[in-house]
Amino acid sequence: MAAHDIPDTPEIRATLQRSQEEGLAALGLKSDTVEPWEDGYRAAAAADSTFEWWYFDCQFDDGSTLVVTFSNKPHTDPSGPLTPTLLVIRQLPDGTRRHLEPTFPAGEFAAATDSCDVRIGPSRVTGDLRTYDLHIEADDIVADVHIDRAAPSWRPGAGITYFGQAKDRYLAWVVPVPYGTATATVTEHGTTRQLTGSAYHDHNWGNHLMGSFLDHWYWGRAHVGDYTLVYVRMTTKGLFGFGEVNIPTFFLAKGDRLITDDLVPLRLTTSGDVPGPGHQSYPTRMEWTWRSDRGSIAMTVTNPTLIESLDMKVPRHGVGALLHAGEHPMYYDFNADVDLDIRLDDLTDHVTGRTLYEKMMFR
Structure with a gap:
């Protein structure tokens, strides 16, 4: 059976609007404005039952890429213990690709609730929606990345989708940097490169x-x-x-x-x-x-x-x-x-x- 598209009718739009207004009020959000605290640790009060990750993706002018994700635990185990994980995917211009995913003890994870300030082991990211700075250490890769946002921070409505009538299962999302410019210093295999390019950053959390x-x-x-x-x-x-x-x-x-x-x-x-x-x-x-x-x-x-x-x-x-x-x-x-x-x-x-x-x- 084919999936249904949401009909574009006045009744559906009114229902969606009410739902978004309820979500905005419940979460303390402004309808057309993303605030720095929204990129903070949203699951802090329910970390025992919620996964959360901060995702960064850089496309550099030399043809290389760098993807970094800070996660409090795997999204496949939201009720599991805190398992801080740093995902680093580095691809060189020749297509050579490295996928690193070190995990750390719970005590080596820290995240602020008033802005993006996340630390996993020796790696850290800080940001205020306008700019972000990442310091990454994984295996022999050490990277320092600076991002300047160039498109408006955004969240779709209240940024949360509920699944089920009880609204106790959800997936939430905010996009602090839909597009930005990036400068980076990346050291790997003992060689250091200065890179420039573009960047994207979003932030997800959920409880099921x-x-x-x-x-x-x-x-x-x-x-x-x-x-x-x-x-x-x-x-x-x-x-x-x-x-x-x-x-x-x-x-x-x-x-x-x-x-x-x-x-x-x-x-x-x-x-x-x-x-x-x-x-x-x-x-x-x-x-x-x-x-x-x-x-x-x-x-x-x-x-x-x-x-x-x-x-x-x-x-x-x-x-x-x-x-x-x-x-x-x-x-x-x-x-x-x-x-x-x-x-x-x-x-x-x-x-x-x-x-x-x-x-x-x-x-």
Whole structure:
């Protein structure tokens, strides 16, 4: 049975608006403003039942990349003990790739609640939405990165999606840096390089095993010409008795000006599926469309290159192994071509470039 898109009707919009207003009030948020404390340790009061991570992604002008994630524990075990983990993925211009994921004792984790200030072992990140500084140590890699935000910090509404009528299971998200510039000093194998490029930073937390309520998601970002995009479609395993539901999220800015973050009109059509690792598949063409009384936005993503695949299968035993025998969760990460066509009442443009996106499969 195909998943349902959220209908774009006045009734649905009114319901979503009420839900967002309730979420904003409950979480103490301002509707159109992200504040520095929102990038602090949001799970601090419920760390025994909540996972949380701060994600940073740098694309350097020499063709190399650096991905860093600070996590309080694996998202596959939100009720587990504090397991501070530093993920570092470093790719060189020739395609050589290193994936480091050291864990640390709970006592080597610290995070502030009033701003982004997270420490795991000798590594640390601090930031105030406008600028961020990272110091990273993993194996023989030592990196110092400075990020200056160039697109407005953003959260989609209240930034929280509840799964289930009781609203006791959730996944939350804020994007402090949809796009920024980066300068870095990176030492590896005894060689030090000075690098410049672009950066992205977001922050997630939740309190339930994501695979229990999500089937899969597509999440991507791009900076093309003067435009910054973040695009998402989460597909649930069954929500409120309506079966599978597609939950979109969309952000489009030009420079430091938000053009739209109206998520309801966003639709995705995929085609050209090919087999991937772990007995999963992925499309070779994605057509994202957005239409409203303001006009239309079309984004076509093609020619994907699979740059990372991670087996996310959780070891199970006994009855659990039988119940989940057919599942093989996988994470795919891609680089692809993107064609962006904007036809709004106050803006018309067409640009092409590259996009990074992922497909996360929980089944």
